[in-house]
Amino acid sequence: MVTPVTTEVSQALKKGTVVMGGTFDPIHHGHLRSAVDILDCFQFETLRLIPCFQPVHKGEPTVSAEQRLKMVELGIAADSRLSVDAREILRAGPSYTFETLVELRAELGQEEPLIMVVGMDSFLSLPTWARWQDLLSVAHILVISRPGWEPDFISTLESFYEKHRAESATELQCAPAGKIWMQSFTPLAISSSQVRNLCREKASIAYLVPETIQRFIEAHSLYK
Numbered sequence: 001m002v003t004p005v006t007t008e009v010s011q012a013l014k015k016g017t018v019v020m021g022g023t024f025d026p027i028h029h030g031h032l033r034s035a036v037d038i039l040d041c042f043q044f045e046t047l048r049l050i051p052c053f054q055p056v057h058k059g060e061p062t063v064s065a066e067q068r069l070k071m072v073e074l075g076i077a078a079d080s081r082l083s084v085d086a087r088e089i090l091r092a093g094p095s096y097t098f099e100t101l102v103e104l105r106a107e108l109g110q111e112e113p114l115i116m117v118v119g120m121d122s123f124l125s126l127p128t129w130a131r132w133q134d135l136l137s138v139a140h141i142l143v144i145s146r147p148g149w150e151p152d153f154i155s156t157l158e159s160f161y162e163k164h165r166a167e168s169a170t171e172l173q174c175a176p177a178g179k180i181w182m183q184s185f186t187p188l189a190i191s192s193s194q195v196r197n198l199c200r201e202k203a204s205i206a207y208l209v210p211e212t213i214q215r216f217i218e219a220h221s222l223y224k
Ligand code: ATP
Pocket: 021, 022, 023, 024, 025, 029, 030, 031, 034, 117, 118, 119, 120, 121, 122, 144, 145, 146, 147, 188, 189, 190, 191, 192, 193, 194
């Protein structure tokens, strides 16, 4: 069964800590436009990007954690509402999202809404994540659409979603954690693997990543 994703602009939420994890190998306009869409749509003040050190569900990143972190810093520089949180890189080892959210919850206290953003592709893989059913005990999950990925869930994820889905986005403000909301934004079919492949083929990556990232990749001969 395909579950509908909300496309209308939702009500302002404003309150809450919003985090978006990723490998960012490299960060691209799909990540950045999604972050800006979330901020504008829900009127959150800030959104933190959390680059992982070692992804648990993908192969090793192509470039170092420091270089990926640097590219995130360059990518977010144009919008002061975006920030980077390097905790997973500083922690090193496999980057378990549950561990990160527990750390954040301890810092934020028990009342503040904590909202974890994931693209539809990541949400579909949720049942393979460590302690996935416990994620909602510490955070809400905001699932954003991604071209090429439909909300066509396997049965365990479908029942998890049905049990925890919010009736409206405003429910993400009423509790610190525990709800899932799906929202559709500007569809940008950009991926880091596409950017890496284009670099390997010596093709242009213009307009897929910010110019600063393009220059950084060229200057450090990354993704050859
Ligand atoms: P790769 O191609 O190497 O798998 P990626 O493009 O998926 O990488 P990640 O850094 O792994 O990039 O993604 C971090 C988060 O951003 C994930 O939750 C992912 O679903 C989401 N995301 C990435 N690209 C987009 C996009 N174009 N639109 C919406 N969400 C996206």
